[in-house]
Amino acid sequence: MKPKITLKDIARELEVSISTVSKALKNSEEISRDTKEKVQAFAKLYNYKPNNIAISLKNKRTKNIGVVIPDIVHHFFTTVIRGIEKYANAKGYNVIVCLSEESFDKEVINMEMLANGSIDGFIMSLSSETQQKGDFNHLKEVTDQGIPVVLFDRITNEIDCDKVIIDDELGAYMATKKFIEQGKKNIAMITTDDYLSVSKARTQGYLKALKESKLGVDESKILKMPTMEMDEQGIKDFFDSHELDAVLCVNEIFAVYSMRLAQQKGLRIPEDIAFIGFTDGLLSKYANPSLTVVSQHGEKMGEVSAKLLIDKVESEEEEETYQTKILEPTLVIRDSIFH
C-alpha cells in the first residue's frame, strides 16, 4: 500500500519548497540542473502524478464530457457513445455517461448533478418525455451558465446550441422511393408518436415520397405506436387488417418483429412483402432474412458531436454562433428487399 504522493511530500522529503518541486517537474529554466534531476528522479521513483481534481479546480476545466442519453441498450446510442469516446479520449477527455431512461425528471437530475463543475460540456439526446412535454428549461439554464451543449439525433429548436442529426426525412424518403421503384403499391409505415422529433421527420419523408408518386397517401397505412416499447399485439392487428407489400419501420426492432409476423402469415420476404428499418444494428445484420436499413451512422455522429463540443470548450472567444450538422443517411441493402 503506497498512497498517492503530492508535491508537498516531495518537497518535504527533498527539503526544498513546493514551488521548486512544481517548477522542477515542468523542467523550468529557473531551476538548476541539479535540483531538477534530483526532483525528477524522486518523482519518478515514487510515481508522482499530478492530482486531476486540484488542476481542475485551478483551471476551471475538468476535461470531462457529460453524455446524457435516453437509453444505452439501443444499438444506435451505443455506437454514438463509442464515437464520442473515441474522439474525446484522443483529445484527453473522459466521458461521463448518464441515462435518462426516457424520463424527464431523470434527465433534469442528471444534468444538475453534472452541471456543478463536474464537466466542461454536454452532449445529449432528449428523452421522449422531454420532447413530449416540450419543457427545455434545464437545457436553457445550462446554456445560460455558459456551459456548451451539443444535441444529437433527438433535438429541439427551442435551444440555441450546436446540433448533429442525420437527415431523417431524406432517409425515409430514400427508403420509400426504393419501395416504389421496385413496384410496391401498398407501402405502410410503423412509427412512434410524432412527439419524437425523429419519428416526425421520418414520417414526413415517407409522405413526401408517396405524394410525389402516383400512389398517393393513405393515412390508415401509418401505424403510430405510443412508445418505443414493442407492442406486439398492436402490430399484429395492423397486419391483420391491411393488405401490404412493403413496410418502413422507424427502428430495427419494429422491423424485425414485423418480419416475423409476416413470415408467420406465410408471406415471402421480399417477394410478397418487403421491409426497411432504421438503425444499422446487429439485429438487422443477423435477422433472417437480413434487414435493409437506413443507416444513421451513429459512430460518426458521436465523433462529430464530440468535435463540435470540444472545439467550443477550448475556444477562447465565446462566439454565439451555432451550427447544425446534418449527416447523410445511407441505405444498407440486405435481403429484406430486392437487390
Next chain:
Amino acid sequence: MKPKITLKDIARELEVSISTVSKALKNSEEISRDTKEKVQAFAKLYNYKPNNIAISLKNKRTKNIGVVIPDIVHHFFTTVIRGIEKYANAKGYNVIVCLSEESFDKEVINMEMLANGSIDGFIMSLSSETQQKGDFNHLKEVTDQGIPVVLFDRITNEIDCDKVIIDDELGAYMATKKFIEQGKKNIAMITTDDYLSVSKARTQGYLKALKESKLGVDESKILKMPTMEMDEQGIKDFFDSHELDAVLCVNEIFAVYSMRLAQQKGLRIPEDIAFIGFTDGLLSKYANPSLTVVSQHGEKMGEVSAKLLIDKVESEEEEETYQTKILEPTLVIRDSIFH
C-alpha cells in the same frame, strides 16, 4: 448569460463572511434566523449550487466511478453499465465510462487517466489482450494505491479485489445437459480461445456434462475461434465437416449466425439441430427462431458490482477482505430447442 455563483459572491453581495454564508446554507444553528433567511433567499434566487470539484478536493471523494470495459456495443456490457448506472446514480455517484476496445494499452492508459483523482474506484472487465498477456501490473498499481477495484465477468485471480461473475461453467453445463436430456447425440461447442476466462469456464462446463453422460467427449466437436469477431467461413467449414444435432455457442452472435447456416443447409430447428447461446440480448429474442440462451444477468451483475464498490469506497476501515460473488445463470427457453 449568468455565470456560476460562489459562496464568495454571495458573501460580498450580502456583506457577510464566506463562512457565515456556508453555515447559513447548511441551516447551522449558529446562525441567526435573520441572516439565514437572507442568505438562503439570495442563494435560491441566484441558483447557488456548491462546486463539485472544490468539494471533491476537500473531501478527497469525487463521487465518480470509473468503468473500464472492452466494448460497449456488446449487449452484455451495455446491460452491465445500465445496472451500474442505476445503483450508482441512486447513491449519488456518476459513472465515467472508458473503452479499452480489447486493447491492453488502451486499458492501461484509461486507468492511468482516471487514477489520478478523477474517481473513487474502478469497476472493470478485462480486455482480451490483457487476459492473453497475463499482465496485470496496471491493476496492481491501482490497488496498491488503495483505490478499490471490482472486476466482473472477465476477471483474474492474480489480483486481490472484489469480483462478480456468473457461474459460467454451470451455465454451459446446464445447457449441455438440456441437450442431452432431449436426446441430442452430437453436441458441438463454438467458442473462443481459452485465454478468455469466460470461454474457458464455459468449455469446462460443456465437457463436464458430456463426461457425466454416456456420450463422452469428442474434442473435434469444439470449434475455437481466434477472436470475438465473426469468422463466417470458419463456422461454415465446421458445419460442413461435422454431423451435428445440437450446438452450444459462447455468445449470441455465433449462435444466430450458426442457425442461419443450418437453415441454409435445409436443417430444421430444433428438430434436426438445436441451439443454445450465451447472453440474453435483443438478437436472441428477435432471432428466427428465437434463441434459447444462458442469461448472464448483466444488469444484476452491474448492480452487484456497483454495490460492492460503493460499500468499499464508503467504508471507513480498510478491510483487506475481498469477496467473489457468483451469480446463478439461468436458461431462457425459446424456440431454438424443444420445450
Next chain:
DNA sequence: TTGTACGCGTTATCAC
C-alpha cells in the same frame, strides 16, 4: 451570532 484562519493540491507571480 459572526468572522478568521487553515487546508485540500496545484500553479503563477513576485520577491529574495
Next chain:
DNA sequence: GTGATAACGCGTACAA
C-alpha cells in the same frame, strides 16, 4: 536559483 504567497471554492475548528 529558490521560496513565499495568493488563488481556485468549500468547509470547519476555533476565536471573537
